[in-house]
Amino acid sequence: RKEVEQDPGPFNVPEGATVAFNCTYSNSASQSFFWYRQDCRKEPKLLMSVYSSGNEDGRFTAQLNRASQYISLLIRDSKLSDSATYLCAVIRNYGQNFVFGPGTRLSVLP
């Protein structure tokens, strides 16, 4: 089983739609969780850290379920500029490396 798995995608949604991304991780010792977005041929850019209590930043909401080893990202009122690949990243302890999921590609269509 891969350490971090994501919905295979791609997701093609109209502007204004709500879209949900799912990520599961296999290592129960994982401590920290993040969502990154990656535009084509660019570096991953931090979107959100994911906290146990869940967190929201504008149109973006992230949730963590440690019992199920599951992380989610919800984008509401999607914009054309949200088109990118969304990467789930997991680390076990501070200073250790990220394990990235394969990413889910999102295309927001006019």
Next chain:
Amino acid sequence: EPEVTQTPSHQVTQMGQEVILRCVPISNHLYFYWYRQILGQKVEFLVSFYNNEISEKSEIFDDQFSVERPDGSNFTLKIRSTKLEDSAMYFCASSDPTGRETQYFGPGTRLLVL
């Protein structure tokens, strides 16, 4: 806003040649990383570096790879004898010791081995 920088942005080399990829991490960061991404594939961890030594490395990071921080600002990745399969985007990242473990990525170096 401080950012991680990398040079060169693109590098083309012949198989068997040595390449050095350079990174300048964010100045107050203490943990440094190299990742690579083969075209169309996921981002993969290579190595992490802290306190002037490797703290963790993946199975990809074999004897052909080395890292160093020669002058307190640059963080380099050397590939001694490049192979065709080393062609990838190489990302440097650094993380802040005082906050959460968020890693900030540089823009990457696209390496093409011919």
